[in-house]
Amino acid sequence: MNQATVPMESSVTFDIDRIRRDFPILSREVNGRPLVYLDNGATSQKPRSVIDTIDRYYTDENANIHRGVHHLSQVATQAYEDARETIARWINAPASRQVLFTRGTTEAINLVASSWGRDVLFPGDEMVVSTMEHHSNIVPWQMICEERCAKLKVIPMSGNGELDMDAFEGLLTERTRLVSVAHVSNTLGTINPVREIIARAHEAGALVLLDGAQALPHMRIDVQELGADFYAFSGHKVFGPTGVGILYGREELLDSMPPYQGGGDMIEKVTFERTTYNTLPHKFEAGTPNIVGGIGLAAAIDYVSAMDQAAFMAHEKDLLDYATSALCDIPGLGIVGTAADKASVISFNLEGQHPFDVGTLLDQQGVAVRTGHHCTQPLMDYYGIPGTVRASFAFYNSRADVDALVNAIRRAADMLG
Ligand code: PMP
Numbered sequence: 001m002n003q004a005t006v007p008m009e010s011s012v013t014f015d016i017d018r019i020r021r022d023f024p025i026l027s028r029e030v031n032g033r034p035l036v037y038l039d040n041g042a043t044s045q046k047p048r049s050v051i052d053t054i055d056r057y058y059t060d061e062n063a064n065i066h067r068g069v070h071h072l073s074q075v076a077t078q079a080y081e082d083a084r085e086t087i088a089r090w091i092n093a094p095a096s097r098q099v100l101f102t103r104g105t106t107e108a109i110n111l112v113a114s115s116w117g118r119d120v121l122f123p124g125d126e127m128v129v130s131t132m133e134h135h136s137n138i139v140p141w142q143m144i145c146e147e148r149c150a151k152l153k154v155i156p157m158s159g160n161g162e163l164d165m166d167a168f169e170g171l172l173t174e175r176t177r178l179v180s181v182a183h184v185s186n187t188l189g190t191i192n193p194v195r196e197i198i199a200r201a202h203e204a205g206a207l208v209l210l211d212g213a214q215a216l217p218h219m220r221i222d223v224q225e226l227g228a229d230f231y232a233f234s235g236h237k238v239f240g241p242t243g244v245g246i247l248y249g250r251e252e253l254l255d256s257m258p259p260y261q262g263g264g265d266m267i268e269k270v271t272f273e274r275t276t277y278n279t280l281p282h283k284f285e286a287g288t289p290n291i292v293g294g295i296g297l298a299a300a301i302d303y304v305s306a307m308d309q310a311a312f313m314a315h316e317k318d319l320l321d322y323a324t325s326a327l328c329d330i331p332g333l334g335i336v337g338t339a340a341d342k343a344s345v346i347s348f349n350l351e352g353q354h355p356f357d358v359g360t361l362l363d364q365q366g367v368a369v370r371t372g373h374h375c376t377q378p379l380m381d382y383y384g385i386p387g388t389v390r391a392s393f394a395f396y397n398s399r400a401d402v403d404a405l406v407n408a409i410r411r412a413a414d415m416l417g
Contacts, residue, residue, distance in 0.1 A: 031366055057295055087099050109137055114260040125176075127151070129141060163197075173204070188347060189339070189342040194226065228248075241290075266278050330409055330413065353416050370390045
């Protein structure tokens with residue numbers, strides 16, 4: 001998303017009223033007020049097509065996959081593997097076997113840490129993450145680094161929420177094995193310079209994992225063009241169901257990695273003497289997966305793929321600019337995270353007020369925002385604050401939602417005195 005000025009009115013090709021009608025929950029009320037849903041960073045709402053797909057699957061197609069000769073098992077298997085193809089096409093993976101189903105971003109990162117990390121990290125090796133990471137992209141690495149006696153280094157950042165790229169360069173050594181950073185920060189909205197990060201890490205001989213949990217709701221990506229070695233994301237943040245996510249990986253890496261969970265589906269042949277493992281992607285998918293989750297995620301991707309990408313990104317940019325300037329006019333409100341390149345996420349605090357109190361008063365007015373540390377405690381420590389109030393926008397939000405947020409904050413500020 002570049003920072004070129006876009007017209008302050010949304011693109012005429014982006015019919016926000018029609019889009020909002022596709023999301024049934026957006027027409028409900030909360031606390032006697034129309035719902036203003038600005039907690040998309042935590043989870044997004046689902047279009048009718050996803051809800052219908054889930055309903056249809058359980059009504060007409062439910063069976064376990066990969067193991068049955070009967071009709072329904074074959075229908076379910078086909079639907080699940082078709083979903084994998086849809087997801088692979090969406091991120092432009094060279095082959096669908098490089099697209100592994102997981103429970104979400106968290107499990108995808110844990111998979112790499114457990115499988116790749118246990119195999120490749122040796123005492124004295126190094127890993128790099130950044131100050132603004134979600135706990136899901138810190139703790140799995142801390143655990144494996146402790147186990148393998150490897151060192152975890154942290155890229156520092158500036159007060160406006162941008163990574164210090166010179167310092168990053170200085171952290172890279174011949175012992176750096178992997179750099180794992182957020183494509184987009186969930187708390188600050190910063191879009192990190194991932195192409196530069198990948199180029200510098202690769203030059204140093206290190207691999208790169210991108211945590212794309214907050215990127216894909218706002219932009220399309222092409223894993224081949226990006227050149228990341230691993231890319232992780234969650235279905236529920238891209239308008240699909242909870243409990244499903246994706247790990248994309250370069251084929252030779254995934255091929256060389258040992259399985260990290262044992263069970264059904266991931267085997268080729270089991271005897272008590274010796275077990276051999278299945279090929280990709282099944283080697284990493286032990287047990288009955290979230291079948292309807294994968295199928296529902298593909299339905300969500302079909303929905304977003306049909307949208308005019310340029311229009312939806314311009315619309316979100318308009319929301320970000322409109323909200324940023326309106327919030328800046330509120331006395332005592334400070335925005336946390338003002339990077340030049342941002343997705344439509346705004347964290348803020350009201351001077352002297354705890355974020356929970358502000359969030360509670362907003363909820364009473366029907367405005368759903370997230371408050372707290374957003375699973376980024378080291379980032380909160382960096383700023384020396386307990387948390388923030390975070391408004392995170394999706395393409396189905398409108399300028400009217402921003403107006404409602406601003407009015408609700410003004411009223412909350414008055415009430416809190
Ligand atoms: N990384 C980032 C940047 C996130 O925003 C989140 C979710 N808040 C996660 C990882 C974890 O995602 P999940 O809980 O879906 O596994």
